[in-house]
Amino acid sequence: MKPINWINHRFLPILSPLIAITSALMVGAILIIFAGANPITAYTALFQESLANYFGFGNTLTKMTPLLFTSLGVLVALKAGQFNIGGEGQIYLGALGSALIGLYVQELPAIIHIPLALFAGFTFGAVWGWIPGYLKAVRGVNEVITTLLLNYIAVNLVSYLVQNPLKAPAAPSPYSPLIAKSAQLPIILPGSLAHTGIILALIAAIILWVLLGRSPLGYQITAVGLNPIAARYAGMSVERTIMLVMALAGGLAGLAGASEVMGLKYRIFEQVSPGYGFDAIAIALLSRGNIGGVVLTSLFFAALRSGANVMQRSAGVPVTVVYAIQGLTVLFIAISLAIETQRKAEA
Template identity: 75%
Template sequence: MKYSLGRILPILSPLVAVAAALLVGAGLIAIAGVSPIKAYSVLFTESLANYYGFSNTLTKTAPLLLASLGILVALKAGQFNIGGEGQIYMGGLGSALVGLYVHGLPLVIHVPLALLGGFLLGGLWGFIPGYLKAVRGVNEVITTLLLNYIAQNLVSYLVSSPMKDPDAPTPYSALIDASAQLPIILPQTQTHAGILLGVLATIILWVVFARSPLGYQIEAVGQNPIASRYAGISVERTIMLVMALSGGLAGLAGSGEVMGLKYRLFENFSPGYGFDAIAIAFLSRGNLAGVLLTALFFGALRGGANVMQRSAGVPVTVVYAIQGLTVLFIAISLVLERKLATNRSPVVVQVASVES
């Protein structure tokens, strides 16, 4: 069986990038005077094989998965949404507003309504740069990046003054109604239904991209907007739609943090999930299953970092260094792939087929 190098590289390069990052991370751990085998054993055993550790991993994975799905949707249309962090904050704000100021609804109505509030406000925050790109030609990287700071500071202002709980010692709102809180899916843990929402969103997006005209339209615009325009596809409308959808998915990540974890709106409630989502989306190479697995990997790193520090004496910053190194190595692999593609050399890798 023959496989071209161009088809194998997109599968191998993310794996090599992760392995290289873990290898360099092992060197950093060794410099700190700790056995890398012991440190990694603690990290992944506690975050994946332990009940409470795995629940913590799922809790961290939920916002990472939803936000990275949003980034991936934008990438499918050739748009670079760097504003996932701001959209997370706006999604959290939208759900908090519904949870705080809409009362008297049963849980089966209040929870979807609060999620819708988060999706719409996050979607609005994605639509703004989408409109500016489609209609005014403004670079979406710049606008989405700047909107991050506006959203974060807007939430900080609101929880410091008009929405602040009168009894709060630090900036945060009052508790949202119990009918607007996401249910816990693993007993005696903080793992809420947000992770199920992320898996459901992954399945829906797979159906959209694999089976629907909309998915074809989005990918066509991403691959060749000029040809798409000749084919009768409205490139401008597609860009605005995709950026709104991208922001809405990231907004749901913020909704989960407010409705399932903290039950109130906090200042600086996202520890950088929106920026991690960019790395996850690029590392997955446009594959939805890859997004799910990579988000779980990053969730395990975040979930096991504190345990590794307590049990093995390795600073949490080493985990963040591993994440950064993963991004660095995947960027290097993308550059190498582009060079190979420009060379157009007919390199073929022969793989022996095994007959059963």
């Protein structure tokens, strides 16, 4: 029995998401059949376009960038026992910060302008994440409530700004002027939308993996998440750790917003994110605290988004089926977590 237990603990973070995704695709196939289409044709079109096609893969990497940044932010908060559902608002604030630098700081070389705009995006997102961290650590206010409410404030703040002071002259809809060319992220796949933001997101994943698994700070974050009382008894500052991880989570989501402005749209629109902040919650839960799992699941969700329209055109399957598959994936991983928790309680 020991080898089996070792295998379960060793590979559970990888097997659980795979089983959840496979189960969701199987149920999704039934939905596709009900829609009057062939699931093999539909899935072939979806994944061939998003992963095997040059331009489609570039689009997948573009969508993966904000998903990966934001889900890393959700994951680091979860490591400290904090449930950050404010990624959407933090994306908006990060986009605002980078857009302000791109619009109003001029005549800088790209080697300075790009890092400065990224830093502004990180800082704006970090401040937006620190606020609920402070309220939780110092005032005891539930972070779920504050992060949720701050989402609405951020979205409406950006909406007001792009409709008024930041609106481009004679713009037919709310959006800002183009940011400076020196603040735009370079394209990594010529002719596609893929930009260097995905490289930065993967670097962030590696740094976070080292931080959480190979540093004293990572040990402190994990200790606070597992048992804050014991961590405080060991001399760790629980309050400071909570504020730190929430700021870090917000900063990572802020980079997601910055990458959308600097690498894709080159301006800030009223709708910065199509829901990346909420998808990131599902991705972080699916990964079960594993950085590699976050990367792979971000790729999967990005591929679904990238190939959805092609699947609709090629196989006649509504795009809503893709969102159903995402929801089913979360449902199946939640079931597996509930079963695992029950087994631990019985043991």
